[in-house]
Amino acid sequence: MPLAVQIENLSKRYRLGVINRDMLYKDLQSRWAKFRGKPDPNAPIGLVHASRIEHGDEFWALRNIDLEVAEGEMLGVIGRNGAGKSTLLKILSQITAPSEGRVKIKGRIASLLEVGTGFHPELTGRENIYLNGAILGMNRCEIARKFDEIVDFAEISDFVETPVKRYSSGMYVRLAFAVAAHLEPEILIVDEVLAVGDAHFQQKCLGKMGEVNKEGRTVIFVSHNMAMVSSLCSSGVVLADGRVIKAKGPVDEAIDTYVSETASLASAQLSERTDRRGEGRIRLKDLQVFDGTGSEREFFISGEPLSFRVSYSCEHGLELDGIELGLAVYHSKNGFVTYLSNTLSERPFSGLTGEGSATCTIDRLPFTEGVYFLNAIIKQQGTIQDWVQEAKVMRVLDGDYFGTGRSIPRTHGGVFVDHRWSA
Amino acid sequence: MSARFNPVTSSASEPGWTKIIEPQHRLIHIDWKEIWRYRDLIYLFVKRDFTAQYKQTVLGPLWFLIQPLLSSSIFTIVFSQIAGLSTDKVPPFLFYMCGLVAWGYFADCLNKSAGTFSSNASIFSKVYFPRLTVPIANAITNLLTFGIQLGLFVVIWAFVIAKGAPVHPQFALVFLPLLLLEMALLGIGVGCFISSYTTRYKDFSLLVGFGVQLWMYASCVFYPLSSVPEQWRWILVLNPMVPIIEGFRYAFLGAGIVERWQLAVGFLASCAVFLVGVMVFRRTERTFADTI
Numbered sequence: 001m002p003l004a005v006q007i008e009n010l011s012k013r014y015r016l017g018v019i020n021r022d023m024l025y026k027d028l029q030s031r032w033a034k035f036r037g038k039p040d041p042n043a044p045i046g047l048v049h050a051s052r053i054e055h056g057d058e059f060w061a062l063r064n065i066d067l068e069v070a071e072g073e074m075l076g077v078i079g080r081n082g083a084g085k086s087t088l089l090k091i092l093s094q095i096t097a098p099s100e101g102r103v104k105i106k107g108r109i110a111s112l113l114e115v116g117t118g119f120h121p122e123l124t125g126r127e128n129i130y131l132n133g134a135i136l137g138m139n140r141c142e143i144a145r146k147f148d149e150i151v152d153f154a155e156i157s158d159f160v161e162t163p164v165k166r167y168s169s170g171m172y173v174r175l176a177f178a179v180a181a182h183l184e185p186e187i188l189i190v191d192e193v194l195a196v197g198d199a200h201f202q203q204k205c206l207g208k209m210g211e212v213n214k215e216g217r218t219v220i221f222v223s224h225n226m227a228m229v230s231s232l233c234s235s236g237v238v239l240a241d242g243r244v245i246k247a248k249g250p251v252d253e254a255i256d257t258y259v260s261e262t263a264s265l266a267s268a269q270l271s272e273r274t275d276r277r278g279e280g281r282i283r284l285k286d287l288q289v290f291d292g293t294g295s296e297r298e299f300f301i302s303g304e305p306l307s308f309r310v311s312y313s314c315e316h317g318l319e320l321d322g323i324e325l326g327l328a329v330y331h332s333k334n335g336f337v338t339y340l341s342n343t344l345s346e347r348p349f350s351g352l353t354g355e356g357s358a359t360c361t362i363d364r365l366p367f368t369e370g371v372y373f374l375n376a377i378i379k380q381q382g383t384i385q386d387w388v389q390e391a392k393v394m395r396v397l398d399g400d401y402f403g404t405g406r407s408i409p410r411t412h413g414g415v416f417v418d419h420r421w422s423a
Numbered sequence: 424m425s426a427r428f429n430p431v432t433s434s435a436s437e438p439g440w441t442k443i444i445e446p447q448h449r450l451i452h453i454d455w456k457e458i459w460r461y462r463d464l465i466y467l468f469v470k471r472d473f474t475a476q477y478k479q480t481v482l483g484p485l486w487f488l489i490q491p492l493l494s495s496s497i498f499t500i501v502f503s504q505i506a507g508l509s510t511d512k513v514p515p516f517l518f519y520m521c522g523l524v525a526w527g528y529f530a531d532c533l534n535k536s537a538g539t540f541s542s543n544a545s546i547f548s549k550v551y552f553p554r555l556t557v558p559i560a561n562a563i564t565n566l567l568t569f570g571i572q573l574g575l576f577v578v579i580w581a582f583v584i585a586k587g588a589p590v591h592p593q594f595a596l597v598f599l600p601l602l603l604l605e606m607a608l609l610g611i612g613v614g615c616f617i618s619s620y621t622t623r624y625k626d627f628s629l630l631v632g633f634g635v636q637l638w639m640y641a642s643c644v645f646y647p648l649s650s651v652p653e654q655w656r657w658i659l660v661l662n663p664m665v666p667i668i669e670g671f672r673y674a675f676l677g678a679g680i681v682e683r684w685q686l687a688v689g690f691l692a693s694c695a696v697f698l699v700g701v702m703v704f705r706r707t708e709r710t711f712a713d714t715i
Contacts, residue, residue: 006440014713090712094444094551097709102445109442111550122475131471134464135552 001070003106004187004218005092010101012062012087012242061087063242065101069187069220074213076233076251077222078258081389082275084242085222092189092220107186107218110136112177121165125156125175128164132179146182153204154178174201181208187218206232226255227335259332259371263393270376270391278386282320282352284376286311287327287392301399302407302416306365308340311357312378321350324379325358332371334413366416368408369398453701458553468560473567487571491527495520502645511647511678514588517580518672522644524576525671528569529606529664530635535561536614537631539704540622540711547711554708555701558615562607569603580675591677599674601690602667609663609693612700619700619707643668648680656680663689663696 062084069075079085090096092103093111119128129150133143143150151157154175156167164172190209209232213219223229229236229251236254238246238261246257271285291297292305300306310325326341340360342349349358376391377384398407401416408414458465477484495516502508503515510518536558540547543557584590621628642664643651651659659665666685673679 002439091444095548096712098444098446100446102443104440105442105444106440120471120475122478123471127467127471127474131464131467134461134467135546135550137461137552138463139460140463 001072003068003104004071004073005067005069005106005220006104007065007067008101008104010062010065010088010091010098010103011060012084012091012096013099014059014061060242062091062098065239065244067237067244067248069218069248071106071186071218072213072216073235074210074219074221074233075248076229076236076254077220077239078224078226078229078236078254079239080224080262080275083239085224085239086191087242088239089189089191089222105187108137109187109189110180110183110185111189112180112191119164119172119176122163124163125151125160125167128175129179132176133183136180136183137185138183142184150175150178150182153181153208170201177201177205181205181212185217187220188212189220189222191222225335226258226333227331230255230333255333262332262373262390263371270388273388273391276386276388278378278384280315280386281318281380282312282314282323282378282385284310284378284386284388284391285313285355286357287374287376289392289394298393299395299397300365300367301397302367302369303364303399303401303403305361305363307359307361308374309357309359310376311355312352313355314353318353320352320380321348322381323349323352324377324382325349325360326377326379327360328375328377329367330373330375331367331413332373334370337367337372337415364401364418365396365399366401367396368412368414368416369396369410370413371395452705453555454553458555458559461553461556464552465556465560465563468556469563469567472560472564476564484571487568488575491520491523491572491575494523498523498645508646509650511649511672511676512589513672513676513678514583514590517576517583517588517590517676518647518678519645520576520579521672521675522668524569524572525602525606525668526639526642526644526664527572528565528603529610529667530639531565531568532558532562532607532610533614533617533635534631535565536611537617537621537628539615539618540707541618541625541628547708555704558611558618558704562611566603566607576675590675593674593677595670595674595681599671602670605663605690605693606667608697612693612697615700615704616696619703622707622711638662638664641665647672647678660685663692665689 065084065088077085077088087096089111091098092105093109119132123131126147129147130140130143133146134140138146151160154171154177156171156175159167159171164175167175188209206228209219209221219232221229221233233251235248236246236251237244237248238254238257240261245261246254248254270287271283276284286309288296288309288311289298289300290307290309291300308327310327312325314320324341324343326339326343328339329337331337340362342358342360372394373390374392374394375387375389377387379385398410401407408416477486482489498519499515502519503510539554539557539561547554580590584592617627617631641659641662643659648656648659648665648669666681666689669679670681670686673681
């Protein structure tokens, strides 16, 4: 099989100091401090990914990546946030440059990292189709030939001459994707964030990707949604901490590697995790899952009572109101299951100070057999204060949820719903 | 940023591959072929900027006309009537307008190019296209503005000549496109240089407006070179904009001190500035997405 992309020993280094500086006077300030032998007042605080820092201020987002993608292949690049997926994408789509190694590409490459870039609100739909097409590398003849198809796909035929500032957000996204989808590149790079919009349109997008691939073109899909990856891709590669931890192989094997890697990570103490986001006025300290008797466990059985305890600590001296605690539950392969939050079932917590904990109780666990990841989040007045993905892994074994001894077939996944029949 | 961060996408050096992305050490590499492939994009950028410019303002395209008229009137009052500065025996209004329209083109090129990275940050971090298309498109958009303003100037100029004022157009008018090209090169060069540094130091952008204004004072826009004491002229001529502005006025009005060697040196200097600016720009564009 001829190759479409060959990545050789690719590395990307960021300089932490360079990233954080934005004022000339700060740079001078730092140099002056260094000169006098004092600590740098602008040194980055709370380094993320401390393990990947060599030589003080250098950070390797990608390290010695080797990867070959065959023509017509549909490859899933899997990895948690911060694994280096986005950096790889940015290098492939030439938004940023590698520090070492090289990438060889055969054919035109188009990347859909985010749709609608370059749309100008004052211009009409028609003008924006031409402009966006040109930004993505099409020439005018090509766009003219595809114009009707694009308008049809985006379902905006009545609004072609309307400035896009009057478009609804749905129309805007549809138009943007439609332009990108009609590029006809030999290699298409798609980021999962693309799959936005309503479910109907999402299906259409995924369908289009499949179609592009069937026409013999190469698709590289980057995601941490295992459901999408397994339904779309034939092969997969797993990245973690900037390295390939599972070389390219069948997509199922890649997903298994990802799941077990994530599970081992989630066993780390929550307060010691560094891959977190948010302003940090209130932080997650711990997330524990208890069974009905109040003892901590890692696996649970469908139908049994269970409770989550979220421990938090507020920044010293603060009293916080409007707090949302949330747990997003993801099935390891099938994706999002549900979101548990005090703001949904009750009201926001207020008057939080110091350290404390909150408990969320589920009377009967409705999850079917499988491995579940919990993302934990704390928001204050809608602003994310702390957010840890895959904060906890939970194994669920099939149990007798309905008390009838019968269950949903295991291959289906899904959740149990209390229900009654009458006849 | 270090030179090690300096990759280039060269066209294939091995058979079969159409593009190779790698860190690069070559100092200057401008892929004109690629820019030419993206010529439709340049055209569309020009169209977008031009339509957006007049769709957003109340006065629309009229604004392009009011601006030089107003500035020239104020210059006439302040510098000619009040301060009594010489205008080489040319009607002051024409003298100032000629300089201002020419200077305006240069200043626009510089200002717009200087904002290339900061005003396109979101798009640059999401999609690839040759970044140089942006300053090039700006220079062309500004050319349209310049054209409108020049048209207005020519109308007034013809009117004043018809009334018998001491204005003597020169054959040198045919060389105006060269002067325009030089201004575009100089403006893009300096602008690209500044734009690259503003990605690292945001306070750099505050200097631009101020710097451009100072530069205008040193560019014979509201005084003729002949009014500068002869022993100091050589310093002023180091500024490539001086022969350009003087050249404009000489061509249209027949007044001004222009020497060929000054124009030639200025042109070479502008080309050098352009190359250095673009070199720094090309170096920045590779890692720009990492710094925002």
